[in-house]
Amino acid sequence: MFVGLPNPNILIPLEKMRITNLDAKAPPKSIEVLYNPQSYVRQKSVNYMSIPLLGADAPIVQFQSGANEVLTFELFFDSVSAGAEVGGTAADRLLFAANSLLPTITGQIDVRDYTKKITDLMYVDSDLHHPPELKVEWSSLQFKGFLAQCEQRFVRFDEQGRPVRAYLKCTFIEHRDIKKLFVANPLNSPDTTKYHTVRQGDSLWSLAAAEYGDAGKWRVIASANGIANPRILRSGETLVVPALV
Numbered sequence: 001m002f003v004g005l006p007n008p009n010i011l012i013p014l015e016k017m018r019i020t021n022l023d024a025k026a027p028p029k030s031i032e033v034l035y036n037p038q039s040y041v042r043q044k045s046v047n048y049m050s051i052p053l054l055g056a057d058a059p060i061v062q063f064q065s066g067a068n069e070v071l072t073f074e075l076f077f078d079s080v081s082a083g084a085e086v087g088g089t090a091a092d093r094l095l096f097a098a099n100s101l102l103p104t105i106t107g108q109i110d111v112r113d114y115t116k117k118i119t120d121l122m123y124v125d126s127d128l129h130h131p132p133e134l135k136v137e138w139s140s141l142q143f144k145g146f147l148a149q150c151e152q153r154f155v156r157f158d159e160q161g162r163p164v165r166a167y168l169k170c171t172f173i174e175h176r177d178i179k180k181l182f183v184a185n186p187l188n189s190p191d192t193t194k195y196h197t198v199r200q201g202d203s204l205w206s207l208a209a210a211e212y213g214d215a216g217k218w219r220v221i222a223s224a225n226g227i228a229n230p231r232i233l234r235s236g237e238t239l240v241v242p243a244l245v
Contacts, residue, residue, distance in 0.1 A: 015139055016087035019118070022144070023125060023132035031117050032087045033075055034096070040073035040141065051195050051238055060238065062195050069174040071136065071143050075118065077166040079109035080156070088114075104158040111154075111166045118168055121147045133175055148173040194241040204230045211241050220244070 017037065020030040045067045050059040079099050086096045099109045122131050136143040149171040156165035196207060204218035204227070212220075222230050224242045233239075 014085055014087075017136065017138035017141075019121070020135045020137070021121065021132045022135055023128055032089070034087050034092070034114060035076040035078070035085065036087075036138070037073040037075060040071060042143075043070040043072070051197060053238055054236075060195055068145070068176075069143075070148075071145070071172040071174075073170055075168040075170060077111040077114050077168070078156075079111055079164045080104065104164060109164070110162045112163055115152055115166050115168055118147070118170065119150050119152065122150060134172065136172060143172060143174070145172045145174040147171070193243045196239045196241055198233045198235055198237045198239060200235050202233055204233070207239070207241065212244060217244070 014036070017033045018030050019033070047064040047067055048061050049064050051062055052059045079096060081100055086093050088096070095109065102108070121134060124130060125132055131146055134145060134147060136145075147170060149169075151169040153167045153169070154163040154165070155167065156163070158164050194211065196202075196211075204221050205215040208218040208221060209215040218230060221227075221239060221241055224240045227233075
């Protein structure tokens, strides 16, 4: 039989993931998950547009914009085998501990009461006219956004058909302040090479004004595309709009 000092990790409270409603009236309302997820995935992507060129083997790929980061994880809910690792409020922990000692037919917990706390975060707030902004925190994980999708899977039931165990697959989409985003990334940036497909009514003057903020810089576009007569543009033609150095 082993005799010695106990594992110090047993004495340290297990940090729980928190989901906070940032739009709730003060103080912000937080939900502490019952069980930490076993893993989570952060996904980031960018959007590119393919611009076909006449006679070319492949189209030109032009960057359009970044996409919102997506956070996904699965939450576990169980009222039958509650242990020391169960989170929630102090009252929740006592209730789950007591419930785990009872026969399932006399159990006091319906896990849907706890899954509903999460799924309700997708409903439109009558004052905001949109679902609330949320913050997901778990140690180094810090994520702000909206709960975009939540799949509930109930896998165990008591004698009366009440769920006692469930999994929630949650998908959060990143939210950023649009004003700060535009200040950091102006929509019409002249320091990046772009491509423009000519439409009826286009002119080098209007294109230079839109991209550079100066119609007089049409010669830069004309020179980059070998255009001798700036008054003649063919619809469907792809023009290079070079970066201003």
